[in-house]
Amino acid sequence: MRLDRQTVDDLITSMLEAGERVSDLLFLAGKPPLVEIDGRLKPSAINTPDSLLTTDFIEALAEYIMDDDERLKTDYASTGSCDCNYAIDNVARFRTNIYKENRQRAIVMRKLQPTVPTLAELNLPPVFQAIVKEKNGIVLVTGAAGSGKTTTLAAMINELNQTQDIHIVTLEDPIEFLHPRARAAISHRELGRDFRSFAEGLRAALRQAPKVILLGEIRDRETMEIALNAAETGHLVFSTLHTINAGQTINRIVGFFAKDEEEQLRYRLSDTVRYIVSQRLAPKVGAGRVLISEVIGSSLRTREAIRYGESEGKTFHEIMDAATIYGWHTFDSCLLKAFEANEISEETVLLYCNDKGRVRRDLDLLRKRRGEPQAELTSPLRLNVVAGPKLAQDAAAPAVDPNQTAAADSVSYDTASKRRVIQPRAPRSSEQAPAPAPALSMDVTGNPGG
Numbered sequence: 001m002r003l004d005r006q007t008v009d010d011l012i013t014s015m016l017e018a019g020e021r022v023s024d025l026l027f028l029a030g031k032p033p034l035v036e037i038d039g040r041l042k043p044s045a046i047n048t049p050d051s052l053l054t055t056d057f058i059e060a061l062a063e064y065i066m067d068d069d070e071r072l073k074t075d076y077a078s079t080g081s082c083d084c085n086y087a088i089d090n091v092a093r094f095r096t097n098i099y100k101e102n103r104q105r106a107i108v109m110r111k112l113q114p115t116v117p118t119l120a121e122l123n124l125p126p127v128f129q130a131i132v133k134e135k136n137g138i139v140l141v142t143g144a145a146g147s148g149k150t151t152t153l154a155a156m157i158n159e160l161n162q163t164q165d166i167h168i169v170t171l172e173d174p175i176e177f178l179h180p181r182a183r184a185a186i187s188h189r190e191l192g193r194d195f196r197s198f199a200e201g202l203r204a205a206l207r208q209a210p211k212v213i214l215l216g217e218i219r220d221r222e223t224m225e226i227a228l229n230a231a232e233t234g235h236l237v238f239s240t241l242h243t244i245n246a247g248q249t250i251n252r253i254v255g256f257f258a259k260d261e262e263e264q265l266r267y268r269l270s271d272t273v274r275y276i277v278s279q280r281l282a283p284k285v286g287a288g289r290v291l292i293s294e295v296i297g298s299s300l301r302t303r304e305a306i307r308y309g310e311s312e313g314k315t316f317h318e319i320m321d322a323a324t325i326y327g328w329h330t331f332d333s334c335l336l337k338a339f340e341a342n343e344i345s346e347e348t349v350l351l352y353c354n355d356k357g358r359v360r361r362d363l364d365l366l367r368k369r370r371g372e373p374q375a376e377l378t379s380p381l382r383l384n385v386v387a388g389p390k391l392a393q394d395a396a397a398p399a400v401d402p403n404q405t406a407a408a409d410s411v412s413y414d415t416a417s418k419r420r421v422i423q424p425r426a427p428r429s430s431e432q433a434p435a436p437a438p439a440l441s442m443d444v445t446g447n448p449g450g
Contacts, residue, residue, distance in 0.1 A: 001060040008064055009088050015044045016092060016111070021288060023146070025094070027107040029055045038289055039281070055104050062098045062105045071192045072098075083191075085174040095174055110146075116177050117155045124155065127295050127327030132159045137274035137298075138231045140218075142243045147279050148291060149240045150176050150216075156238065157214055160184055166211040171201040173216050191216070202226045206233070215239040221256040231272040245331075246276045246296045246316040250306055270303040280331070282344055282352050290343050292352060294331045296320050317354070332359050340366060 015025050015035050024036040032043040032051050045051060065086050066072045075082040081099035086109065094109040119128050131139055139156075141149045154177040157168060161184040168184050173191035187208065195201030198215060199222040205213050206229075218224050218239050227237050243249040250269065257265050275297050281289040296302060301319050310316060320328045332353045338344045346363060353359040367373070 001056045003060045003064045005064075008061065009091075011046065012088060012094075012109070013091055018042060018044055023111055025107075025109040025111070027053055027058050027061060027109075028101065029053055029058055029104055029106070038287060039283065058105050058107060062107055065096055065107070066098065075192075076100075083173050095176055112176050113151065116158045116179055117151055119155050119159055122152065122155050122291065124152070124291070125293065125295070125327055125329070127297075127329075128156065129159075130297075130327065131275050131277070132156050132163075134236055134274045136231060136234045136236050137272050138227060138237045138239070139275045139277070140239060140241055140249060140273070141277045141279070142241045142245075142249050143279045144244065145242065147281055149279065152277065152279065152291075153214060153238055153240065154179075157186075157212075160212060161186060164211075167209055168212045168214065169205045169208055169210040170214040171195065171198060171205065171216055172214070173198075198223045199226055202230065206230055206235070210235060212236045212238070217241070218253075224253060224256050228268055228272060232268070236274075243278070244280075245278050245294060247310055249276050249278070266307045266309075270306040273306065274298050278331070280352060282335070282338070282348050284343055285345055290338055292331055292334050292338065293329070294320070294334065295328050297323070297326060297328055299323065330354070332362075335359070336362055336366070339363070 011033070012025065015033055016022050018035045019037040019042075021037050022035050026034040026036070026041065028034070030052055033046050033053060034041045035044055036042075046053065048054060048057065065084065066076075066082070069084070072082040072084055076098060081097055084096050084098070085094060086096050087093040092114065093112040095112060096107065096109045098105060098107050100106075141152050143149050157170070157177075158179060160166065160168060161179050161182045163183065165183050166185075168186045170186065170188050171191070172189070174193075175188050175190045178188060179186045187210075189195055189201060189205075191198065191201070195204065198217070198219060202213065202215060202223060203226055206226075213230055213235055215223070215227060215237060216239070218227060218241055227239060231237050241249055241252055243252050250266075253269060254262055254265060275295065278294040280292045282292050284290045296316055296319060299319070301314065301322075302316070305314050305316060305319060317330055320330045321333075324333070332355055335344065335349045335353055336359065339346065339349045349359060349363065350356060
């Protein structure tokens with residue numbers, strides 16, 4: 001089975017028409033073509049038996065996209081996947097991953113934005129203006145796949161392009177944003193087409209007189225080592241890692257190196273890391289998604305935490321909380337700010353936050369300021385005590401005769417010692433003491449008196 005350009009472009013175009021915010025196209029055998037909109041998958045129609053994708057169709061689609069590229073075939077055969085790009089003129093560009101899935105092929109196509117975003121369009125916090133003013137060091141943008149890391153980096157490179165007269169070298173797999181010519185000179189380089197590996201491309205970039213280097217992703221020890229060298233020699237390096245916060249980012253980097261290199265590596269990182277930006281995409285009220293970020297910069301406390309590790313009172317979370325004056329912030333504070341602006345729901349806040357107990361208290365304070373009632377506890381561990389009917393044996397118990405001396409004693413409990421105390425019944429006022437026996441009068445003579 002072979003596919004032509006018209007068939008492939010028509011299929012992809014029809015899938016894009018499923019909604020305005022389509023981010024990904026998925027092709028898996030036995031399923032209909034799938035589109036992802038705001039983080040949720042939806043099926044798309046296709047003219048095949050049962051409207052499902054067949055193994056032969058996906059094989060033909062993969063072969064057409066790979067276009068007999070020997071590098072892609074080698075990567076697929078050796079690693080089980082390959083990355084490439086695909087474009088439809090005047091429609092869209094895609095970053096494409098073709099991979100093995102249960103001994104057959106599958107394809108995921110990420111739709112790339114047609115224009116380069118700006119910091120204002122992404123509604124990024126003002127601290128990002130300070131980030132792009134750094135002159136050397138490493139800036140890391142971290143997060144899960146699909147969290148918008150590349151888009152954030154593109155906005156920062158665009159800011160540099162519009163404001164500074166410098167040379168910028170980008171190393172990507174593949175190129176996702178083509179920056180227009182402005183004040184900066186930008187060299188776009190693509191893995192496989194312009195250089196063989198990130199390590200080789202980064203090593204060559206040091207000889208290309210850049211002031212800023214954009215490295216698509218740090219994947220191994222060699223690439224991290226060269227990035228550190230570039231930062232230590234006066235370059236500003238932007239890159240990404242698949243980690244979810246600052247602490248995990250440092251641990252991931254340390255994990256690239258041997259144990260006996262850790263101490264020296266931590267000192268190098270403390271001297272070169274300028275900012276770590278972590279981000280997530282949370283569902284927005286109504287439709288769409290909103291960016292939730294966490295930002296930590298370089299300070300004396302940050303450098304100590306990187307060198308010696310986090311400890312009680314010296315965690316990255318506490319450092320960010322204490323440095324809000326610099327624009328640093330945690331995920332939790334960003335979530336609360338979005339909730340206060342009515343961008344996300346309370347359920348989303350509690351789902352995406354790190355410290356649920358503290359966030360619940362902050363939510364209560366927000367409601368109090370708004371004059372709203374506090375939310376009731378909804379924990380599944382809540383115990384509802386309901387008064388039950390009187391026990392049958394209690395209702396059927398025979399009445400005790402108050403005149404019986406056996407029931408005259410009362411029982412009480414000493415709450416302090418939990419001992420049972422039996423107290424004697426006090427005599428009732430109607431009861432009289434028994435009269436004394438009559439005395440016998442005796443005659444002095446010994447005869448009874450008459």
